[in-house]
Amino acid sequence: MKKFPAEEFEGEKLREKLKDLVEMIPTKGDNIKVNEDKCGGCRLCFKHCPGGCFEIIDGKAKYTYPELCFECGACVILCPTGAIDWNYPEGGTGVVLRYS
Ligand code: SF4
Ligand code: SF4
Numbered sequence: 001m002k003k004f005p006a007e008e009f010e011g012e013k014l015r016e017k018l019k020d021l022v023e024m025i026p027t028k029g030d031n032i033k034v035n036e037d038k039c040g041g042c043r044l045c046f047k048h049c050p051g052g053c054f055e056i057i058d059g060k061a062k063y064t065y066p067e068l069c070f071e072c073g074a075c076v077i078l079c080p081t082g083a084i085d086w087n088y089p090e091g092g093t094g095v096v097l098r099y100s
Contacts, residue, residue, distance in 0.1 A: 006047075014052035015068055022051070023096040024067035027089035032069065032076075036060045038083035045075040045084065070095055 007013070032053075034045075041059040051068030054061050054075070061083070071094060076086035088094070 010047060011052050011055065014050075015065060018051060018068055021098050022068055022070075023098065024069075025093045025096060027066070027093040030063075030066075031087045031089045031094075032063050032066065033085045034061045034063050035083045035085065038081045040081050040083075042080060044078045044080070048074050048078055050074065068095075070097075 009017075034054075039060045041056060041061070043056055043061075045061050046054045046056050050072060051065065051070050053063060053065045053069050055064045056062070071088060073086065076084045
């Protein structure tokens, strides 16, 4: 069976694929934050975020690319240590998809 190149759909390579499909209406605050004291560096948010919004730096997750957040909630659901504080952005702000 052919091996699926998962690394093509993570981090910077994923962001490159998405950049022309997504526009972010700037939010007024940080609706997603990582509590570094709670982060165990498991990489689940980095591997499964469909927008490639996280990087792992010095063993901790950083929410570094909020402009590609689809507001799916996967990061907060998957995080095993409760390190991610997650809220929807204010109405009228956040992600706009350009699929058509
Ligand atoms: S809500 Fe979804 S798209 Fe946004 S940072 Fe979390 S996993 Fe990524
Ligand atoms: S899923 Fe949670 S514990 Fe794992 S790297 Fe992300 S923020 Fe840290």
